[in-house]
Ligand SMILES: Nc1nc2c(ncn2[C@@H]2O[C@H](COP(=O)(O)OP(=O)(O)OP(=O)(O)O)[C@@H](O)[C@H]2O)c(=O)[nH]1
């Protein structure tokens with residue numbers, strides 16, 4: 020594939036708060052591009068990208084799903100789009116995280132009624148952290164209470180973005196029917212069936228809308244030198260120049276083009292598709308990805324002739340067999356190839372497929388810029404790098420948030436035990452934010468996840484996909500420990516010198532609490548009192564000891580400063596220093612004592628004004644703290660904090676105290692001393 024073909028690729032994610040309309044929009048994108056001929060609705064369990072049984076039943080997205088489409092704006096060649104529809108619920112954040120890790124751009128969807136919601140902020144920050152350029156799509160323009168301008172304003176105020184509205188919606192709520200395109204100077208109009216007609220502005224319309232176009236050009240001129248020069252000289256900025264500038268601005272993340280529509284009504288889809296091609300980056304426009312090659316760091320460029328570099332970012336187990344999703348960054352992956360795996364040595368590519376939601380299409384190779392899947396790798400895990408055998412590389416891993424909530428799990432029938440453990444292992448292989456733990460003492464099984472919905476979904480999948488019967492017991496939250504005081508000059512000493520090879524290590528260290536939750540190891544050893552290799556061993560020992568503090572939980576918020584030590588010419592070893600470091604920290608923690616920290620959730624509750632008293636009362640009973648109550652359009656938004664340990668069954672409780680009219684979102688706010 021040459022650079023021309025690569026420039027015609029767009030790999031993008033659809034990201035948003037729960038229910039903003041991502042799946043509905045993806046369905047319309049597939050429809051308008053001719054990939055599907057009949058639109059399926061989320062609420063009928065018929066949307067292409069919500070294909071799993073549990074998604075269809077619940078009407079929400081749980082797993083990110085990839086689809087392909089082609090689109091050619093104006094007289095341009097067809098561009099190939101790979102879209103990933105992601106879930107909005109915070110419990111499935113890993114799906115957004117690993118999608119953004121491998122995508123080149125994203126469309127952030129907002130509800131024109133609800134605006135920037137808590138989870139919109141989270142996914143926006145995630146996209147920014149990955150340097151993924153964004154477009155904003157203000158959806159649900161047909162709903163009562165819709166306001167394009169309010170969302171644009173919130174983009175600036177809440178997300179600190181530089182919004183660049185590319186048009187003016189024509190009509191709102193039930194009358195929403197068109198879009199004044201300020202770039203092309205066209206008027207777009209959709210009929211009730213979502214069929215588009217477009218035409219250039221008439222002279223009268225130009226008189227009315229030219230000022231808005233000038234304002235857009237001026238905003239662009241502030242961000243782009245190319246347009247700035249023309250603007251300052253008073254020269255007209257033509258459509259092509261404006262588009263080129265908007266593309267540069269979007270790709271470098273300096274501004275965000277904003278569009279509007281009503282996905283459910285099939286309106287606004289064509290202009291969004293045009294904008295995806297016009298403004299979102301191709302793989303060529305993204306900065307080089309870096310990889311480790313032995314001790315050095317190398318740049319990986321999107322070149323199909325270069326040695327292979329690909330990231331395995333997701334594993335699923337559909338009926339056809341294990342499916343490993345791969346983003347190819349450089350080189351070519353071919354059926355029959357043997358490739359290096361950062362985890363396993365090497366693997367053979369038996370079958371390669373292009374994925375269209377739950378449909379798989381065999382292909383014989385994939386190149387730099389492609390997102391495809393390899394079939395049949397039963398032991399694949401997300402985060403693995405695939406590279407050329409003669410030039411093994413390691414790409415940056417995928418970040419996961421630690422799980423905060425656990426449920427105890429019991430088999431109803433002993434005969435299910437084996438299947439349960441196989442099922443749990445398979446679910447954990449798919450989802451790095453889901454963890455299975457067996458208590459050494461009691462033999463109890465606990466499953467850890469991001470929240471109640473996450474665990475509920477996993478248990479339901481275990482029951483239905485593995486046909487087992489399980490009982491769920493007491494919930495438990497993830498505690499942490501923090502040293503309560505500073506302890507200086509603690510000695511860790513390992514001496515064993517009776518016969519044969521002895522063991523000797525002596526270390527002196529300080530242990531200090533930090534203000535944040537980091538764990539930092541500082542080497543202050545002078546004059547080579549401990550050789551380099553042994554210092555690394557001490558650090559490993561220290562970190563191992565911090566994994567389980569005196570109360571049995573991971574220790575955070577601590578500086579460990581290695582001050583001094585002694586070695587023995589013959590008997591010192593890495594192993595001895597590892598143990599000395601670990602023992603020094605254990606005794607320091609016992610001396611300091613530790614404070615127990617518990618997860619505290621940030622809550623946003625949207626409730627009818629009449630029920631606010633009950634919502635607040637209930638939160639206070641749960642040891643929660645209300646931070647703000649805002650009123651908007653007859654509804655109240657209650658923001659607050661509450662310990663996760665007190666939030667068991669919260670969404671059900673909220674539903675019953677508001678007769679089903681209140682909704683809530685929660686996400687980890689941080690850790691605080693346990694009450
Ligand atoms: N009126 C109206 N309803 C819409 C529009 N877009 C989506 N909806 C409805 O909003 C609800 C949620 O839509 P989804 O597409 O499932 O939202 P989502 O963002 O994919 O939700 P999650 O994946 O669960 O986070 C559905 O009932 C849709 O029919 C729109 O433009 N107008």
Ligand SMILES: [Mg+2]
Pocket residue numbers: 041042043069079080104105106107
């Ligand atoms: Mg969805």
